[in-house]
Amino acid sequence: MKYTTYLLEWFDKNKRQMPWRERSDAYSIWVSEVMLQQTQVDTVRPYYERFMERFPTVHDLAMATQEEVYTYWQGLGYYRRADNLHKGAKVVSEQYNGIFPTDPKLVKNIPGIGPYTMGAVLSIAFNLPYPAVDGNVMRVLSRQFLIEDDIAIPKTRKIFEEKVMVLMPEDARNFNQALMELGALICTPKNPKCESCPMKPICMAYEEGVQIEYPVKSSKTKAEPDFYKALILKQGDKIYLEKRPEEGLLAKLWGVPLITDVVWEKMKSELVTFEVLEQVQHVFTHRRWLMTPIVIEYTTQNAKIFEEILQGEGVFIVPEGLKNYAIATAFKKVLRKLQENI
DNA sequence: AACGCGGGGGC
DNA sequence: GCCCCAGCGTT
Structure with a gap:
């Protein structure tokens, strides 16, 4: 698809520098993706640098104590991620000899790796054609194609995964990242920068001027x-x-x-x-x-x-x-x- | 499907 | 104040 090419060209020119983009081994990508769950890039950056300096390989992490892993995670939040990443490192280190598997059945069973993180690691580290659907991707595609399904409902993610696979070019590695980067830089929740968007020519929400109506999301109750x-x-x-x-x-x-x-x-x-x-x-x-x-x-x-x-x-x-x-x-x-x- | 689980940034 | 963020595991 021609417009996929536009997106990839845009990504090539506009992508941000990130420490994990200097690396391509599965462990480095994996750590970054876990830290990035529900956490913005700029928050993650310093944590990632410190963490990778202390635990440069999956074996280093597998051999560490839970206490020490936590000291490197303190302040980042969602601490269960640190536990699961640590457990996952033990699995990969001990069961797979430190080699990250590419069989989705095996990857899915690694603690802390769900559908998104599996797709992200397999596509970014190995260039395998799997969807990596996060909040960015749902926002971008819901606007592109006027998809009205409520993104607060779990099964909606599958609709977007199917859409991603319809669009998926050979360059899975950059395509998934490009969708997310577009969501982070251009197709933002508020005040999207449509005038500088490479996908403007095919964006159905832009054409109808209804960008801010998408994605559709039901709201939740507040904290007492x-x-x-x-x-x-x-x-x-x-x-x-x-x-x-x-x-x-x-x-x-x-x-x-x-x-x-x-x-x-x-x-x-x-x-x-x-x-x-x-x-x-x-x-x-x-x-x-x-x-x-x-x-x-x-x-x-x-x-x-x-x-x-x-x-x-x-x-x-x-x-x-x-x-x-x-x-x-x-x-x-x-x-x-x-x-x-x- | 619903809920618990951090902390920070943007407006 | 509210919403969002490269979500996952449990129930």
Whole structure:
């Protein structure tokens, strides 16, 4: 198809420089694609550089501890990705001798690799003709062809995968990337730059002036606030950090204890002194935490009060030691507030 | 199919 | 404030 050629030419001239575009081995592409899940290119870039410097091959990653992998992932979010990538690296390192498979049945079974990431790695690393349909691709193609299916519904992705395969040229590697790059640079959610778009001549949405109506997407409910007290237990300079549970929000990361207001009211009556700092907010996709930091000196006299609260794995560490722990951004905000008050 | 799962950027 | 972002795994 002639217009596919226009898109590929546009991509060749306008593509952004990215660290993973300097490499073509499957491991390098794989790591980048996992980091890029629901995460913008500019956010990923520095994380990718640090990660690849520390784990240059799939074997390096497979041999690392979960704790260390997390320290390289801290702040990037969706931490389950790090776990699954780590597990996947073990599979490829141990079962496939470090060679990334090209059989889709095998690739699909690697932890953390779903339909998108499989298509992205197989097309970009091996130039195999598989679709890689992400949010960009659905937006671009829905506008190009006035596809009205609700992209919030899972099965809609298949409709776009079929469309991609109808269009797929021999250069699968660049075609998939070109669709995404067009979505990121030109065919953006708001204020699309249609006048400089290479696909303008065949874009049905442009022709009818209805770009902003696409893609069709049903909306979801918003996050309600959760109120907590964030306990900053001190022994001199040292601060108490604990490891969060294996499951749930911010699983396996380190943070300060969070307690509900009800628990705090009871605890408060037993304490002689404490200091209340200004409330800190952290917003997640589906939740809002409003945390009030409370600074308490932890002593042998009052230790009993916290017995029931501090049950997991916890340590008192000096501020300089914080860098050795994977700490979620929500808790860094709390610790930052403490710094401001010294 | 619906939901849980981070954090940042754009408007 | 809201929406979006090179989505995946579980239920």
